[in-house]
Amino acid sequence: MPVKPAVGTPAEVTQGSRTGGGVGESTLRPDGILKVTGEFAYASDMWHEDMLWGQVLRSPVAHAEILSVDTGEALATPGVHAVMTYDDLPTGVRTYGLEIQDTPVLAHGRVRHHGEPVAIVAADHPETARRAAARIRVEYRELPLVTDESSATAPGAPLLHEDRADHRAGHVPHPNVVHRQPIVRGDVAAARGRADFVVEGEYTFGMQDQAFLGPESGLAVPAEDGGVDLYVATQWLHADLRQIAPVLGLPEDKVRMTLSGVGGAFGGREDLSMQIHACLLALRTGRPVKIVYNRFESFFGHVHRHPARIHYEHGATKDGRLTHMKCRIVLDGGAYASTSAAVVGNAASLSAGPYVLDDVDIEALALYSNNPPCGAMRGFGAVQACFAYEAQMDRLADAVGMDRVGFRQLNAMSQGTVMPTGQRVDSPAPVAELLRRVKAMPMPPRRQWLAAGEQADVRELPGGLSNTTHGEGVVRGVGYAVGIKNVGFSEGFDDYSTARVRMEVVGGEAVATVHTAMAEVGQGGVTVLAQIARTELGVVRVTIQPADTRVGSAGSTSASRQTYVTGGAVRNACGLVREKVLELGRRRFGTYHPAWATAELLLEGGRVVTDGGEVLADLADVLGDEAVEVEEEWRHRPTEPFDLRTGQGFGHVQYSFAAHRAVVEVDTELGLVKVVELACAQDVGKALNPLSVIGQIQGGTVQGLGMALMEEIVVDPGTAKVRNPSFTDYLIPTILDTPDLPVDVLELADHHAPYGLRGVGEAPTLSSTPAVLAAIRDATGLELNRTPVRPEHLTGTA
Amino acid sequence: MRVSLTVNGRAREADDVWEGESLLYVLRERLGLPGSKNACEQGECGSCTVRLDDVPVCSCLVAAGQAEGREVVTVEGLAALAGRRAARGAPDGPDGPDGPDGQGGQGGQGGPGGPPGEGATRLSPVQQAFVDAGAVQCGFCTPGLLVAADEMLERNPAPTDADIREALSGNLCRCTGYEKIMDAVRLAAARQGEAVRPCP
Amino acid sequence: MDFLRPASWEEALAAKAAHPAAVPIAGGTDVMVEINFDHRRPEHLMDLNRIGELGEWEVGEESVRLGAAVPYTAIMEHLRGELPGLALASHTVASPQIRNRGGVGGNLGTASPAGDAHPALLAAGAEVEAGSVRGSRLIPIDAFYTGVKRNALAADELIRAVHIRKADGPQQYSKVGTRNAMVIAVCAFGLALHPASRTVRTGIGSAAPTPVRARTAEEFLNAALDEGGFWDNGRSITPSVAQRFAELCSAACNPVDDVRGTAGYRRHAVGVLARRTLAWTWESYRGTAAAEGGV
Structure with missing residues (x-):
């Protein structure tokens, strides 16, 4: 290049x-x-004369009653300036949350997930703070676990949040369901009768982490007026402020927030992490307090992408027209609500994908469980569905006997298409064109590992430097996928x-x-x-x-x-x-x-x-x-909430579209995969900065590649504890896992938006994962109904 | 304990160092050099990469006491290092332009900042290439990548793509998908090549 | 915590004798992770970086005496001819930054079943030179690994060097991870042909509580090669022999299910690696033998 x-x-x-x-x-x-x-200066670079270091003590178990907390020994540790628990909180506001205020600032009588904050310490050195935290004695009595839909809704299931009084509580089928959104449109039974082929599939989507590189950090400096100045890495200063100030008992103008350098976010900084804790310790000690999570703690310090169980049924006629779609998406929201409700809205309203489907029966819901809390991550509810519906499209195309891209193009939505929510798409929706463009790109050469001569260059093969193959067992596959994502806050939010x-x-x-x-x-x-x-x-x-x-x-x-x-x-x-x-x-x-x-x-x-x-x-x-x-x-122009029973409503401001073609090589004996090329075509309306637009598309694409092949927070189903909270065992792609990423940018203006632009950042994260999966299926002939796909799944040794 | 070392050509001392501290902590919290980053502190991300007696290492895995008496180059010292190489006649290309052009950034200027550090106002060729090629997004991986890429180009002035990928395989980036980083290193290598080619 | 800085090997042994629980640190690539993540708080940390000889190696007649702290990068760059299996293994270690600091002594000291050097050492044949104020001894590599993250060192002993037999034939090393770089082994396999003794040795990593040799597989293959006259006639190994060898290598595993992979996958993958590395080394041996006019 x-x-x-x-x-x-x-x-x-x-x-x-x-x-x-x-x-x-x-x-x-x-x-x-x-x-x-x-x-x-990133948040973790902040430094102040005389500053103290904050440390959080977290729960070692997922669900337990706290019988006692003894901070005496910790407080007596030389160099320790403060130890605080729930009982030390200054006001009656002791919970926070982006939508539902269900998250305790510090645990009160009960912990609901592994890693939940129980106490905080301020000391003159991080090691002093760690040692002191380790000296806090907490007695736990473990409680039965809620880990999936059946344990959440079984008769007598433990309730994660008893006496729910939030505005969703009256509309859910069970108190362990955060939010449920059905969408019903057309006549599915009648449409099903017209189908010549019906394809059903059950899909599993693992828990992905944002894995931003800059860990949660910040510095709180107490001010002479009784307020506090907070320097922090976040995605939304004012939402933080709205949640922080009441807990501190301060008016919002006495909590002055400044954004420090942010080392990536991807949704993982929407919820609060160390903000309130640093402010509490600073106000308690009268000294500046810095908190920096290490990578281990970071895995407990922010929400993750919801894992999901997804069921789809699609029908198609002999000539390749989609007839109907039924779908059920169960998202695991974990212990606290975070943005689960909005994720449900997205999952439901975008579950048909970028296709014309007039007869649909959709249900999406998010559970409360004792698993790690889940919330926002790039793609926000649209990612899980896209992985599943794109697998369905390939299977339908095969059933009908059509080319997989051609089948998608035949059923592709366009400007004027009516979404399952009844919303007419009123700006360009060039789905078929994006597929055409990505398919038209030249194919990468075959056997590229021999490009340099007779000797295989292992860096160009599955397994890479680990020297697992010199070409043995390697089969090429090609896969396509396309997705639809909303842009902006939806469902009537005053955005x-x-x-x-x-x-x-x-x-x-x-x-x-x-x-x-x-x-x-x-x-x-x-x-x-x-x-x-x-x-x-x-x-x-x-x-x-x-x-x-x-x-x-x-x-x-x-x-x-x-x-x-x-x-x-x-x-x-x-x-x-x-x-x-x-x-x-x-x-x-x-x-x-x-x-x-x-x-x-x-x-x-x-x-x-x-x-x-x-x-x-x-x-x-x-x-x-x-x-x-x-x-x-x-x-931007207003939206409206989805009807709670029918899901109808003008819910989204704008839609964005991207398509991917993945070319992979699979070592079919070892189940190792090398992505050879991952090409993307995306409509961006208007590229305000073409260099940045391409950077966003490539970055999103590779996060999707990671989800396809390696990224998963593994939660032990028996204990609901996270098994891999480190960069040793939560793997994200290295530069050797990443192929050439050609990008074709289309600019069809959306006249509702400034300069005709279309939001760019998320769409490429959707279609990347299913494209890679499709390519692996193409190479192996395996069904592969879960992501990430691991070597075990490709070798029958799971 | 006290640790004495040379950082970016200057003799430095740190006192009251806890024996379990890493070189990374000493650089960031005691010597006012927060450029080396603390992304994983387990040697898996490369964002803390520095040169220890010339060799790229993860400074999070060097015990502070192990750096006693040794020479360290951090991202803050890259421009000066390139300058010294250029003075020796090594292929380094023209000096980069002067530093910040008066536009405000964000974050970086908002906080109370760090302890008095060493300002680097000029850019090394690889730093300039990262800016020009759009290889920087959040920037948290950037310092480590720069130290690693600079050292690779010192050893291998005309790397293939596979060479670049191998040399940078210990540096995670979560924002860019690496393609613009590849562009940046290719650009730095090309500029370096032009600089040593005789004029026609 | 105390930080000990012995300036010589003798000082280090004296310090270790005085503080048997002192944790030696050289490259720091294992120890510092444990310290940073609060998994370990030794009373004494003993820096070995000031002992220059630990970073040196000598190539002898029969073997290479490799200082405990020779970084993997140096092994890759300078010992590819003498220690091809270990050089390949070194290239799979983590990242360039880690390879610049970490060495075989650390791998042996930690004795993790996932350590990348172990299968190569087992296949090549090696002895660990351990020292203490009581004297020094050579521990055969086959007797060195005693349990999960346990080894044959006494509390007062330090690893000074590893004596690794120089290659007398082709060697290979393969490791499976779920990423193409910077990954801990899901399983690994080392294989060395020893034409001089007409034997084959193996090493398996990450597929049993300790690194192990596939002895039954070795015995089977040694016999099969012998019976078929393969060492002399230079024929390709028959698929059935290769397959049986692979099965026996799989059978030598005693793996666990963990977050990095299932036991079933590990067993399966070790078999694949065994078959492939056997093909690579044997074809290389045939090529060399043909070039030397041997067959």
């Missing part, structure tokens, strides 16, 4: 009167240089963002400053916000302020939504600033040129110009000593 030329830095690309570095260009990250020099934009003259040049609370988690949002400001305000220099709670909420860096929503908010605020600047210009210079009053005026290249290109004034002259500033909220 040829080396791509470096693209220009924003400072170099002012051409003509157009402002360079704007929307559509591959401008470079503003934080890139700090990140390559090691100066970028908005806030932007503060300021324009003023600095050093003789008009400069824009953009302040939002958007969490930059690596996705490149800061790059795109600056590009938007350049395009809208015609300036070259844009400063992105650190994200904090001194500006209004930006919503979450989730759901592929930030470029859409915070990008939309910045564009909107820039438009308001532009109007004010032009007003200022008219006041100052309007009498000198009639175009001030008559022409369409633009800000470009640091000047006010007419739409005909005539320069009216320098922005620096227009602004003079004045600064123009606007802070404004911006919303």
Whole structure:
């Protein structure tokens, strides 16, 4: 593959009167240089004179009554400044949660999952804190476990949360069900009668971890006004704040949050981790407190992707038309609700996939159990279903006797298709075209391990450096998959963002400053916000302020939504600033040129110009000593909740689509897999930053590859304990597991969205996994109804 | 205990070091050099990679006391290392441009920061290539990858793709899918090659 | 915790005698993980990095005396000719960073059944040189592994070197993991042909409580090769012999089900690896023998 030329830095690309570095260009990250020099301050890099180290004591068992907690010996340890348990919490608010406030800040009388926080310690050195935590004596009496649907709903099953009073409680079939969403549309019985082929399948999806590299960390600094300053890595500052402040008994303006550097998120930082604990210890000791999880603790410190049991039935006619679909998706939400309800909504509403299906009977639900809590991860409920329905599509195509891609294209949805929820898709949905593009890409050469000569290069073979094959047993397979993901928060959620934009003259040049609370988690949002400001305000220099709670909420860096929503908010605020600047210009210079009053005026290249290109004034002259500033909220069009019985409703803002082709080589004797190429075609509406868009697609693709082949948190069914909380045994792909990732980007504008853009980040995580699975099935002829697929499954030794 | 070592060419000392501390902890928490990262602390991710007497190692697995009297180069010292190589006539290409261009980042500037550290204002060729190729997303793996990639290019100035993948197989990245990292290392190698080729 | 820094081998032995529970640390790739994750808090940590001789090796007539702390990278780069099996095994160890620090002494000290070096040492034939203030002794590799993460060292002993027989024929090493790099063995297999003695030796990793040899398989193959005159006639090994050898290697396993793999898979995979490594080494032997005009 040829080396791509470096693209220009924003400072170099002012051409003509157009402002360079704007929307559509591959401008470079503003934080890139700090990140390559090691100066970028991540949450775990925070440091303060006099700071203490916080440590959490966690439950060693999954379900138990706490009979007693004795902190005496821990408190007496030299160097220990505080030990806190549930009894030390300062207010009556002792639980938190994104949607349902069911998660104890510290365990109260009972632990519901392995690794649940029981007590916290602050000490002058991390080792002192660890030793002290180990000296806290906790007596547990173990309780019966809930680990799956049958143990959750059996008569007399232990209830995870007795006396549920949350707003979902009245609508669930059992108190151990967090939320259930049926979707019924058309007449499945009648449609089934038209089917010539009916295919049923039972699928299992393992528990995936976000495995972001920067562990949960932060620093809480007590302030003189009785408040606290918190520097933390999160996905949504204001949602954290809303949950933290009441537990501390402080008004929200006394909990000042600043985003520190975030080492990846992928959904795993939506829920709180160390935030409240650090603040409690800081307020208790009067000293700054830093908490840094290690990798072991990180596996207990955040929610995971829901594992799922999925049942599908699809029918098709002889000529390959889908007739109907029935599906049941059971997600394991673990001990606390987190975002389970929203995941259920997504799983149900996207379970038909990107296909025309008018007759459906769908049920999705999430359980409470004693397994680790599950919640948000990239793809959010759409991933599990896609793995299963894409397996179904291959089986249906085979039953009908059609080409697998052709079968999908025949049944592909398009603009105007009505979703199972009754929502008409009102922007491009180029599903068939994406499949065509990904299929049209050239195939990688065969026997690539002999490219360098006679000797097999094991690095190009299944097993890699472990030297397991020199070509023996190796069979190639090719698989395709396509998926559909919603963009933005759904089901009537008031999804908005806030932007503060300021324009003023600095050093003789008009400069824009953009302040939002958007969490930059690596996705490149800061790059795109600056590009938007350049395009809208015609300036070259844009400063992105650190994200904090001194500006209004930006919503979450989730759901592929930030470029859409915070990008939309910045564009909107820039438009308001532009109007004010032009007003200022008219006041100052309007009498000198009639175009001030008559022409369409633009800000470009640091000047006010007419739409005909005539320069009216320098922005620096227009602004003079004045600064123009606007802070404004911006919303995308509203959605509505799904009906609780029928699932009907205009639930989603936007849909996004990606298709993958996987080429794999399987060592069929050892069950080892080498992905040779994983190609993706995705519609992004409008690529605001093509370089970043491709980076998102490739990153999402490889997370899907990991889910296909190696990533799974293994929970012992007998104890509900996590068996592999480490990077030794929870494996994510290395660079040697990762193939070439060609990407074909399609840009069909969605006119409801700013610049026509479509959220990018999640769709590629959906179709990657089923494409790899399909390729392995193609190579081996095995059914493979679970992911990740392990060597045991490919060799009949499971 | 006290640990004395040379870091990025400077003699440094750390006092009151607990015997179980790693070199990584000493660099990050005692010497104001948090560039080396703490992603797994079990040698599985490479984000803490430094050079110990020239050799790339996981600093999380070096006991602090083992670094006594030894030379360490961290990501913060990469630009200077490249400068020294260039001065010796080794293939390193032109110096990178100057540092931050006045645009605000995020995070990095928001907190109370670290103890006084060593600012690196210029970029080594491999650092510049990572920025240019879009190889940085969250950036947490970046310092370790840079140290590993820089050392590989020192040994093997014209690596094949398989060579690059093997040399970087101890460095996990969760954001990029590695393709842009491959691009960056290829770019650094190509620029390095151009720099040593005589002008026509 | 005390940090001991012996400057010489004699100082190290004295320290170990004084503090038998002291944990020696060289590459740190096992010990530091346990310390970082709070699995171990020894009273004394003893750094061996200052003892230069532990990082050196000597190539002798019959064997290589490999210092306990010679990093895997050096074995891969410098001892590929003398110790091909161990060099291949070294290449499968974790990552470049780990191979730059870790060495065979650490593998032996930890004595994990999953240690990558063990099958190669068993197949090549080796002796562990252990020292204490009481003197030094050579422990045959076959007697070294005594249980899960247990070895034949006395409390006051340290590993100084490993004496590994120089290869007199082709050697191979394969390891199965669920990732293409940086992975702990689900199972591993080492095989060495010893044309001089007309024997074959094996080593199996991660498929029994300790690293083991597949002795019955070796005996079967030695007999089959002998009876068929294979060492002399240079014929390819018949599929039925290879298959029986593979089955006997599988049968030598006594694996567990764990988070890395099932016992059934381990048994199966060891058989596949045995068959493949036998084919690779034997074809290489035939090629070499043909080139030397032997057959």
